[in-house]
Amino acid sequence: MKKKKFVGALGFVMTVLTIIYIVDEITSNMNAAMQPYILFDLFHITSRDVNSDAYRSAINTVAPISLFSNFLLIVTPFYKALSDKYGRRLFLMINTVGMGIGMLIVMLSGNVALYIFGMFFMMFFTPNDMQVLYIMETAPKEKRATYCFAAKGIALISVSLIGVLSRIFLREDVASSWRMVYLIPIIAAIVIGVLAYFFLDETPVFLEQKKVRTEHPEEKEVQEEKSGVFPAIKFIFKNPQLRWIFISGFLFFATTFYTSYYASVLEGAMATSLVSVALVIYPIFNGLTTIATGFLSDRLGRKKVCLVLGSLTVVGLLVFIMACRLGWGPIVAGIAYGISIGGLWSMSDTLILTMPAESTPSGMRSSVMGTISVLIGGGMFVGNIAFIIGQNFLRMDTLFLVICVPFMILSLLILMAKVKETKDVDLDKLRMDSFQ
Numbered sequence: 073m074k075k076k077k078f079v080g081a082l083g084f085v086m087t088v089l090t091i092i093y094i095v096d097e098i099t100s101n102m103n104a105a106m107q108p109y110i111l112f113d114l115f116h117i118t119s120r121d122v123n124s125d126a127y128r129s130a131i132n133t134v135a136p137i138s139l140f141s142n143f144l145l146i147v148t149p150f151y152k153a154l155s156d157k158y159g160r161r162l163f164l165m166i167n168t169v170g171m172g173i174g175m176l177i178v179m180l181s182g183n184v185a186l187y188i189f190g191m192f193f194m195m196f197f198t199p200n201d202m203q204v205l206y207i208m209e210t211a212p213k214e215k216r217a218t219y220c221f222a223a224k225g226i227a228l229i230s231v232s233l234i235g236v237l238s239r240i241f242l243r244e245d246v247a248s249s250w251r252m253v254y255l256i257p258i259i260a261a262i263v264i265g266v267l268a269y270f271f272l273d274e275t276p277v278f279l280e281q282k283k284v285r286t287e288h289p290e291e292k293e294v295q296e297e298k299s300g301v302f303p304a305i306k307f308i309f310k311n312p313q314l315r316w317i318f319i320s321g322f323l324f325f326a327t328t329f330y331t332s333y334y335a336s337v338l339e340g341a342m343a344t345s346l347v348s349v350a351l352v353i354y355p356i357f358n359g360l361t362t363i364a365t366g367f368l369s370d371r372l373g374r375k376k377v378c379l380v381l382g383s384l385t386v387v388g389l390l391v392f393i394m395a396c397r398l399g400w401g402p403i404v405a406g407i408a409y410g411i412s413i414g415g416l417w418s419m420s421d422t423l424i425l426t427m428p429a430e431s432t433p434s435g436m437r438s439s440v441m442g443t444i445s446v447l448i449g450g451g452m453f454v455g456n457i458a459f460i461i462g463q464n465f466l467r468m469d470t471l472f473l474v475i476c477v478p479f480m481i482l483s484l485l486i487l488m489a490k491v492k493e494t495k496d497v498d499l500d501k502l503r504m505d506s507f508q
Contacts, residue, residue: 092203093227095261099171100198104332105234108339109250122340135460152442163202165269170197172261179254204425209275221366229359235351304443313431316490321423324483325451327476329459341396353406361414373495381419382484388412393469430494
């Protein structure tokens with residue numbers, strides 16, 4: 073009885089989900105932060121120079137292979153759609169533990185092939201964001217964005233732990249020292265994933281949906297027919313609201329590649345010890361930007377907040393590049409990069425998670441969210457191809473500007489002109505013909 077009392081408390085649920093969000097964000101950021109040191113180690117680059125031909129060759133080897141693994145993520149929406157049938161709690165556990173296992177594979181990798189496999193393992197679980205769906209189906213409708221972005225903001229600030237762990241374990245004279253940075257996050261992911269399964273109940277929305285299917289078998293057949301990947305694809309392209317969200321998100325996601333290579337830009341501009349300082353600072357401003365997004369989103373609406381976020385992304389990216397080029401130091405570079413990616417990922421979450429969820433009926437919500445995330449992820453594939461080719465001819469930071477700025481602006485124009493506002497939508501009352 074005592075357990076049930078606490079399990080039902082929103083504060084307790086939010087605390088557990090925030091911890092899971094912390095694990096998710098650390099997992100998502102770990103490989104990018106450690107990338108230069110992993111490549112120095114696995115490719116035996118003794119010069120430790122990110123502008124060397126050996127490092128470019130390593131990027132040319134790793135980037136296309138890891139990019140190709142994105143094709144395998146086509147199974148992600150099929151996997152995520154299962155939570156519409158079997159519940160959110162089971163897949164919350166699987167995702168969290170899976171991220172821990174993926175980091176463990178990377179940590180133990182002794183060659184490039186195993187490293188790529190570990191990256192793929194992590195990439196499979198991190199996009200699912202089951203904790204976001206959990207929050208949206210648990211929080212009061214008028215505070216959905218506030219709760220989601222507050223949890224994510226706290227999680228992003230916690231990414232500073234990567235910088236702290238780097239300062240503790242990372243040594244320039246020990247090539248394999250990067251492996252120890254993974255140890256504590258691995259343990260945390262596996263332990264919290266298992267505990268969450270025993271201490272959380274299903275979301276109220278899912279339980280209500282399950283009750284309806286039980287009491288009205290005919291409703292169950294209709295919902296099962298409409299859930300799943302292929303019905304979700306049909307619904308996304310048939311529904312004007314979701315179709316324009318997809319187009320805007322696809323263009324915006326073509327700019328996200330710079331989040332995978334920021335550490336290489338930093339390493340080329342300053343000493344490793346100073347890079348660690350930037351790794352501590354940027355998550356704080358990333359998190360603060362994200363927390364502010366939640367409050368603004370529930371007040372201004374999803375579209376207006378995206379306009380603010382897109383502007384922050386562009387300005388922050390410009391200042392980050394100038395800080396690295398002109399020697400403004402790790403503090404300015406960290407603040408600028410944190411604000412830039414705070415805007416980038418907050419807008420991405422709004423386009424991939426919040427607005428699709430608020431534009432889709434409950435019976436197929438998880439299916440649509442999983443499917444549209446993969447479709448929009450195609451934009452990342454396009455951006456990465458452009459970067460992989462371009463980095464052989466231009467500096468990385470130059471490519472950030474040449475590719476990212478035009479796509480960001482076009483995405484914002486489409487969003488403002490074609491997508492309808494979804495603030496305060498009642499998730500329980502959404503119909504298939506909503507936003508037609």
